[in-house]
Amino acid sequence: MIENIDLSMVNWARATFALTAMYHWIFVPLTLGLAFLCAFFETIYVKTRNPEWKHLTKFWMTLFGINFAIGVATGIILEFEFGTNWSNYSWMVGDIFGAPLAIEGIFAFFLEATFFAVMFFGWDRVSTRMHLFSTWMVAVGSNLSALWILVANGWMQNPVGMVFNPDSARFEMENLWAVISSPVAIGHFVHATSSGFLLASLFVVGISSWYLLRGKHKKFALRSITVACVFGLLSSVFVAFSGDEHAFITAKTQPMKLAAMEGMYKGSSGAGLVALGMANPLKQPGDDQDPFIFKIEIPKILSLLATRDFNGFVPGIDDLLYGNAAQGIMGVDAKIERGDQAVAALTAYKEARKANNEAQASAALETFNQHRDYLGYGHLLSVEHAVPPVGLTFYAFRVMVGLGTFFILLFALYLFLLHRGTLERNYPLLILGVLGLFLGYVAQQAGWIVTEVGRQPWAIQDMLPVTVARSNLDTGTVMTTFFLFLALFTVLLIAELKIMARQIGIGPGGE
């Protein structure tokens, strides 16, 4: 099926996608949350008719607009990159994956695009209520857009509702509802969007805290902080709960990812959670080295989180690679054997069909059907190929969880001091609030590293490795594109940051 796999090309294609996704994810979460915050601010204005709230709304909308434009610019690349750099993927799963993308366009993008113009330029052209409605529609539209793309991503992590068609040599959808309602897809959506709300709250709190530290726009800043902190606290608590549920589902659907997140090689019952640790970079699957140079572990908690049972068994990387008969786990080595048979049977089936030999085709199809669930494993290069980069996944997960916990405390403390009326004099906390903005971005990127690096080498979990999903391009072509994107996105990011910084410097008084 795939005769010559150019790994360097695949790796450049992965790097290009990672680059695009990471740049895109700088801007998107802020859009998701700030759209709702703008809607909250404007709702207060419409309720109170106090022009200061209108003034406040317009300021945050200006920053929203600057961020939104570059999010759109990086977003279009992601959609089309599936075709340009991952064309085999596009054909092999386009029957399923294309649907959420098209639905996203119809249901979400037009909502955003249509009402965006009203939100920005309609203050004097439409009624107050129509304007408010438009702002809400932009918020709903951007989050609906997140729903559909995360449904698509969730399906990649946990492919459901489809079957492989040997005649067309592709996966075909059997149940759209199963794709949409997959717990992984829903988990992705609620966790990612609520983290966007959290980031936007940090953004508003951070900038407002900076104004308070400078002794500027005090009333404006305190009002912004009040709304953003309530939204931020609720969101950050929800992020924690949805993250826990997401990890529980990951344990069932992507056990290798969970093992990498925990740097866990030998599975155990009553497994402990590594709260803090340094992974051993020399550790390899199957060897006897200690996976950690040091670690602080909370006993039994990993089992509880992964199985909802203090004594539940959590498989490690070695169990998943080489099998664990006692726990009924088939190893990757055995899956590769079956996958090889599936690939060979599929080839034989196609040859027999070409030669109009129906008897041979029927026999090959029967063999294929016996092993079809392992088809993807037939394309793995080795047993160890099934292991994602453990160190990166392990550290990224800890950064994400650690910062997520910190944000809950931060918002709670802000609200407490706001209530006591001493926030504006608490300089250390205000500095922490400004710092929290940058940490919010770190947490966002760490979260996506866990999600995307942790599921390697699969483009579609267990079904299609990235080595098969790629386009038929040479390394130089993909490498050139990588550097073109890197240069362009970096220039645009610098432009965005400078413009954003100037607008913040001008402040709401500039409105």
Next chain:
Amino acid sequence: MFGSLELSTLQQLWWLIVSVVAALFIFLTFVQGGQTLLLTLPESEDEKSLIVNSLGRKWELTFTTLVLFGGAFFASFPLFYATSFGGAYWVWIAILFTFIIQAVSYEFRTKPGNFLGQKTFERFLFINGSVGILLIGTAVGTFFTGSAFTLNDYNLVQWGHPLRGLEAAFSLFNLSLGMFLVFLARTLGALYLSNNLDEPGLVQRLKNASGNNFVCALPFLLYVLVRLVTMDGYAINPTDGSIFIETNKYLHNLIEMPLTLILLLTGLVLVITGVMLNYFSESVRGIWPAGLGTVLTVLAIFFLAGYNNTAFYPSHLDLNSSITIYNGSSSHYTLTMMSYVALMIPFVLAYIVWVWRQMDSKKLSLIEVVSDKKSY
């Protein structure tokens, strides 16, 4: 409702839907056309701002329609999506680049702290409106002239030309189609702006520009039309699905699908009517007949490419690798589900029209642009 339809009926329905989205996109390229007018038409910075702010209220609709066009193709004809994007790699990457730089240009152009300078973003807008549309035109031209690719037994693409899609620009037909679209977009841009702006001197120049640009578009249009009715085409043998070259295929399509011929002729007449209305009379409402005409013309072009047993993405390297609406589509189930989703499109169009009317009920004036701090 849709589930009981034959697969071939669903495939034809989805070609219709893709064609409608493509047609709406080409109409909305009045934004790109307007962007290219920026360099020559305005006589002052204020006039330039007026044009940018008028187009800036609509650019997202064009952008989104392009994204939907990609999504609709991905969902309904994934083999085309995989083959064209993965094969004609450089032409699509170049098109995408022009749209990336467009997306930030409106917002960043005059914002304080813009270290790239206003001119840079205006050049970005020009590149998007000229190079971007030209390349889209040449890519669509390959629906008729074919591309150099082969598909293996697993439908995985191998491209046969080192320029990976950019070679399409060396075909006179493709290039002419691209140039026609560029001048059509400029014509539509001038028509749209003359209807949307409240600045008499500028509006008069826009009215003249619509006529002049349409005159520039005519030679390319005529060449494309003449070649279309005289060129050989890629036909499907309905008995076994094989592809063969049919002499005057697209002329036969026009004759055998009279509705397409009517759409094409009506569309062209409406475009000409819109231009003449603006050029020879006091009216500034030529954008509406010209816009409708554009939609009908593009529909006819897409119908010619995909219906009546025609391969819409032919391979001149290996005829039987050519993609048709029958061999390149999604499954019956997916097309059925997506057809239910597509029932929402009229609703989406309705609210776009409603909002458009609300926002454009009053013409955009210089006073409004200058007084609004959020102006681009």
